Amino acid sequence: MELRAENISRRYFRKRGEANFFEAVKPVSLTLRGGKMTVLKGRSGSGKTTLLHMLAGLLNPSEGKVFLDDTDLYALEDAELSRVRNEKIGVVPQGRSAVDTLTVYENILLPGLLYGGKPRTDAAESWMEALDISSLRDVMPAELSGGELRRMAIARTLTADPDVILADEPTGDLDNENTVIVLDALRQAAKAGKAVLVVSHEDDVEAYADEVIRMDAGSFIADGSKTQQPSSVNE
């Protein structure tokens, strides 16, 4: 399984200086392969979230294509794209994403139940255990800390068992101990064959990566440090 972006870019229409549009992501290509964890780094505003949303099937590129194996994501009808996203692409979004009227456990089971799936109770139990939130199973999201909510969101994505996992700052609200717990879980998912992309500012995250991609002002950059430019970029 692989997720492949071919020369995707994204323009936002808004006034910036002389131009009346702003190119948040300039044409970039990358391939995320099953079994690998890729880390995407870059300053605030460099285009990381915009790129992640295009890879996730959530934001149409201005140009270029995104393929999940042979499927051209943005050529699909809306209903089919939603189904593919739900079954194959797991997103851990930035910020809060809990359904406030459901317990932690129900939130974690929810994506698997959409489209008539069976509750993945064993997977939910084991990811709650791995992410150290088993004791919060019947708690409502309003009672959780930012870090606990984040770990719940990660457990929810991992429980749905998608082929691709796209995580936007998954360790943003976490202390060191929980950062390690979350990165271990994502690493474990990659080891089990998932294609994992982690957006992060944090240097510690690179130690877990098979590949590191750096973004600056909407483009990928090579930086000459020990983390080489991945061979999958700009193929």
Ligand SMILES: Nc1ncnc2c1ncn2[C@@H]1O[C@H](COP(=O)(O)OP(=O)(O)OP(=O)(O)O)[C@@H](O)[C@H]1O
């Ligand atoms: N809907 C939008 N309309 C106009 N401009 C946008 C929109 N979304 C993002 N941008 C701009 O595109 C640029 C890239 O934003 P993006 O969120 O992708 O960056 P980022 O690298 O993820 O930043 P951060 O690390 O702060 O989350 C920013 O300059 C942002 O202001």
